[in-house]
Amino acid sequence: MLRIAVQAKGRLYEETMLMLTESSIQVESGKRTLLIPAKNFPVEILYLRDDDIPQAVASGIADVGVVGENEYEEKQENAIIIKRLDFSKCRLSLAIPKSADYKGVSWFNGKKIATSYPVILEKFLKKNNLKAEIHVITGSVEIAPGIGLADCIFDIVSSGSTLVSNNLKEVEVVMKSEALMIGNKNLSKEKKEILDELLFRFDSYKNAEGKKYIILNIPNEKIDDVCKLLPGMKAPTVTPLVTKGWSSLHSVIEEKTFWDIISQLKALGAEGILVVPIEKMIL
Numbered sequence: 072m073l074r075i076a077v078q079a080k081g082r083l084y085e086e087t088m089l090m091l092t093e094s095s096i097q098v099e100s101g102k103r104t105l106l107i108p109a110k111n112f113p114v115e116i117l118y119l120r121d122d123d124i125p126q127a128v129a130s131g132i133a134d135v136g137v138v139g140e141n142e143y144e145e146k147q148e149n150a151i152i153i154k155r156l157d158f159s160k161c162r163l164s165l166a167i168p169k170s171a172d173y174k175g176v177s178w179f180n181g182k183k184i185a186t187s188y189p190v191i192l193e194k195f196l197k198k199n200n201l202k203a204e205i206h207v208i209t210g211s212v213e214i215a216p217g218i219g220l221a222d223c224i225f226d227i228v229s230s231g232s233t234l235v236s237n238n239l240k241e242v243e244v245v246m247k248s249e250a251l252m253i254g255n256k257n258l259s260k261e262k263k264e265i266l267d268e269l270l271f272r273f274d275s276y277k278n279a280e281g282k283k284y285i286i287l288n289i290p291n292e293k294i295d296d297v298c299k300l301l302p303g304m305k306a307p308t309v310t311p312l313v314t315k316g317w318s319s320l321h322s323v324i325e326e327k328t329f330w331d332i333i334s335q336l337k338a339l340g341a342e343g344i345l346v347v348p349i350e351k352m353i354l
Contacts, residue, residue, distance in 0.1 A: 073113060073137070075114055075137065076117045076128060078120070083121065083250060097112075121139060125138060126354045131255050134255055135253065136246045141161070141248040145189075153253060162227070163227060165224070165242055166239040167242055168182065168223070179203050180202060184203050184204070185212050234342055272298060281328060282323050282349050286319065288312060288319055289340065289341050293340055
């Protein structure tokens, strides 16, 4: 049994549980107990605070964990990065009052900076030969300048709306963060095999993300032109139709380029275009 530490609530929790669900791993989400086994896969989910996950994995309480890169870098625990998961993306940034005149990082010299990430901030200050007073707080860091607790803040930024509502502006991006899967350095052979299967399922889900399966009918003389537009995984599948001079072509298309390519396919004489979602993709 492989034990996975997962954030107990929030966006990272939601996206992690979605990834498990899309990987056909059934976990009862209704039960808010600390430890829940999956119904159909040899893993159990350990729900923790996000800042407790690196230590839990390093100490062996959990075998692997899904955690934000910001927490992993802040805690400096003895755990390894197994995989970047490409979701829950955000950034750690310095923000100052909107009215402040900002002309570069020297602005922070002698300032009081409120943050929940003192380790990462200290590295940034040292790298830029800056001296500032770090005021460590948990919770609503963004209110610190408004109540006179600090001159500026160093905190997580996603959309930036929280900064705007507190009359702050983002001036320096110090670090970009995403969800990581981290692991204990001493996993047994049995647990590594379970982890490999888990990662295989995750990859199949992620590979299918943003892609569609497309089926269309095309005149035979236009097949080469269509293949240039739709290269597919290795090459499109082409099957002759009963109607003489026509073939059915199957391929994979990126969703973001869908409408541009559809217009070009129609111009080449494509008919009966069918586009369907892809649940999993095994490369």
